[in-house]
Amino acid sequence: MHIIDPHRRLREAMRPHQFELEDFYASFKDLDPVPFMNVPLEGRAEPLLLDAGSLADRPVDDEMLARLNTFPAILAFTTDAAGEAWLAQVQARTDRVITHHRLPMGADGWQLARHQCLYFWRHHQERLRIRGQMVRFSQEMDELIKSTQQDMLRAKKIHEDVVPRRMEEIRGIGLYTKYAVGEGAGSEYFDVIRTPHHTHLVFLHTNSYLASSCLMGLLNKQKDTVVDPAVFMQEAAIEVRALNAHKKKPVRVQLLWIQQDNGSLTTRGWCFGPFELHLLGRSAPRLPALEGFQIDDMEAARFELRLERGDRMAVLSPGFVANWDAGQAAPRAGFLASHAHLAPPELLMELFFQLRQGNAGDFLAKDATALMMEVNRHAIKPV
Numbered sequence: 001m002h003i004i005d006p007h008r009r010l011r012e013a014m015r016p017h018q019f020e021l022e023d024f025y026a027s028f029k030d031l032d033p034v035p036f037m038n039v040p041l042e043g044r045a046e047p048l049l050l051d052a053g054s055l056a057d058r059p060v061d062d063e064m065l066a067r068l069n070t071f072p073a074i075l076a077f078t079t080d081a082a083g084e085a086w087l088a089q090v091q092a093r094t095d096r097v098i099t100h101h102r103l104p105m106g107a108d109g110w111q112l113a114r115h116q117c118l119y120f121w122r123h124h125q126e127r128l129r130i131r132g133q134m135v136r137f138s139q140e141m142d143e144l145i146k147s148t149q150q151d152m153l154r155a156k157k158i159h160e161d162v163v164p165r166r167m168e169e170i171r172g173i174g175l176y177t178k179y180a181v182g183e184g185a186g187s188e189y190f191d192v193i194r195t196p197h198h199t200h201l202v203f204l205h206t207n208s209y210l211a212s213s214c215l216m217g218l219l220n221k222q223k224d225t226v227v228d229p230a231v232f233m234q235e236a237a238i239e240v241r242a243l244n245a246h247k248k249k250p251v252r253v254q255l256l257w258i259q260q261d262n263g264s265l266t267t268r269g270w271c272f273g274p275f276e277l278h279l280l281g282r283s284a285p286r287l288p289a290l291e292g293f294q295i296d297d298m299e300a301a302r303f304e305l306r307l308e309r310g311d312r313m314a315v316l317s318p319g320f321v322a323n324w325d326a327g328q329a330a331p332r333a334g335f336l337a338s339h340a341h342l343a344p345p346e347l348l349m350e351l352f353f354q355l356r357q358g359n360a361g362d363f364l365a366k367d368a369t370a371l372m373m374e375v376n377r378h379a380i381k382p383v
Contacts, residue, residue: 001024001027001028001029001046001047001048001049001117001120001121001124002028002029002030002031002044002046002047002048002049002071003028003029003030003031003048003049003050004030004031004032004033004036004048004049004050004051004054004055005030005049005051005054006032006033006051006054007051007053007054009051009053009077009079009103010049010051010077010103013077013103013104013110014110017107017110017111017114019110019114019117022114022117022118023121024117024118024120024121027046027121028049029046031048033054033055033058036067037058037063037064037067039067039070041066041067041070042070043070044070044071044072045072045124045127046071046072046120046124047071047072047073047074047075047120048068048071048073048074048075049075049077049117050074050075050076050077051077051079051083052076052077052078052083052084052086052087052090053078053079053080053082053083053086055086056082056083056085056086058086060086060089060090060093064090065090065093065094068090068094068096069094069096071096072096073096073098073120074096074097074098075098075099075101075113075116075117076090076097076099076100076101077100077101077102077103078100078101078102078103079102079103084102087100098116099112099113099116101113167345168192170192170194170199170262171199171262172375172376172378173199173260173373173374173375173376174344174372174373174374174376175192175201175371175372175373176344176345176348176371176372176373176374177190177348177369177370177371177372178348178349178351178352178369178370179367179368179369180352180355180356180363180364180367180368180369181363181364181367182319182323182363182364182365182366182367182368183363183364183365183366184365184366184367187205187206187209187212187367188203188204188205188317188318188319188366188367188368188369189202189203189204189212189215189216190202190203190204190317190369190371191219193219193222193223193227195227196262197261197262197263198227198259198260198261198262199259199260199262200227200229200257200258200259200260201256201257201258201260201315201371202219202255202256202257202258203255203256203257203275203315203317203369203371204216204253204254204255205253205254205255205273205317205318205319205367206251206252206253206254207249207251207252208243208247208251208252210243210251211239211240211243211251211253214239214243215236215239215253218232218235218236218239219232229257229259229270230298232257233255233257233270233293233295233298234295236253236255236293236295237293237294237295240253240293252292253272253292253293254272254273254274254275254292254293254318255270255271255272255273255293256269256270256271256272256273256275256287256315256317257269257270258315260307264306265306265307265308265375266304266306267304267305267306267307268302268303268304269302269303269304270298270301270302270303271287271288271290271301271303272288272290272291272292272293272294272297272301273290273291273292273293273318274289274291274318274321274322275287275315275316275317275318275321276314276315276316276321276332277305277313277314277315277316278313278314278315278316278332278333278336279305279311279312279313280311280312280313280314280336280337280340281311281312281340282311284305284313285303285304285305287303288300288301288302288303307373307375308375309375309376309377309378310375310377311373311374311375312340312344312372312373312374312375313372313373313374314336314347314370314371314372314373315370315371315373316332316369316370317367317368317369317370318366319364319366319367319368319369320351320355320368320369320370322365322366323355323364323365323366323368324354324355326365327355327357328354328355328357330354335351335354344372344373344374345372347372348370348372351370352368352370355368
């Protein structure tokens with residue numbers, strides 16, 4: 001606690017009542033009137049014991065009130081009329097003075113002052129204890145977060161090592177995908193859903209692991225029922241809305257759904273986010289330029305194209321695009337055109353080799369996914 005008592009009137013009055021035996025007595029921090037008017041204006045957690053007469057010659061102006069208001073409470077003591085008049089001005093302009101004791105006073109008055117000092121001292125000690133616990137808790141949380149991040153990166157690395165490439169053959173169409181781990185928050189996900197008449201290619205990019213888990217669960221549920229992109233997107237919108245209701249940082253979802261007819265090779269889809277689609281050897285339709293997933297934008301997100309025999313198509317995720325833009329000056333379309341002679345697996349490897357150029361760490365800045373699709377020249381005859 002702080003005390004302004006330059007004439008030691010308070011301490012002398014406390015002596016007969018054995019205040020020095022109390023634990024709080026040793027915590028008194030003396031403030032003289034002149035240094036008091038120069039102390040920084042900052043909030044204080046401890047109260048002030050004030051001999052009002054020692055400040056009676058100073059005006060009760062905004063500067064004085066500003067310094068008095070830095071204390072949570074003031075226990076004021078007066079010995080003469082000048083001190084009482086000065087204190088009356090203070091009480092008229094601030095509520096920080098919680099008690100006024102007139103000296104000399106009897107044992108009952110000093111017992112009340114003792115209880116008030118004990119209350120504030122114990123309250124301050126409890127605040128210090130809680131603050132210490134909060135500091136330790138914060139340190140433990142920091143360690144836990146660091147450990148969790150390290151475990152997440154290790155899990156990502158294992159995933160990248162175990163499933164670095166994926167190859168599938170679907171009715172004369174070869175699918176080749178590659179995934180690379182990123183350090184940033186969130187994740188990317190790719191899956192192929194087959195039905196008797198269609199092949200669905202689904203790409204997800206989110207800034208939240210929780211959002212990725214929820215949407216992957218919805219996709220897995222679709223595999224057990226009738227696959228309907230519209231139903232999935234309606235349910236995804238509900239999930240995202242529920243997540244955002246409890247998060248300060250909004251969940252951002254970017255989605256590409258490609259639905260291909262197994263017989264005619266007619267392809268339609270919905271694109272929410274900076275995905276890229278390239279046809280090697282001929283121009284491809286430009287994907288809708290939407291920033292992210294919004295259920296109200298389904299019509300604006302729609303696109304269509306028709307694949308021909310011998311076509312090769314590359315699909316690049318938002319994470320791939322962001323990593324490339326951060327480290328490469330060459331345009332992606334030009335790079336793909338100049339390497340179109342490579343087989344799809346080799347072209348994927350070359351793309352990711354370029355992606356890692358200049359990256360000193362074990363991981364990319366963001367998760368990255370790329371897909372190559374090749375239509376066999378002879379296995380499928382479009383109708």
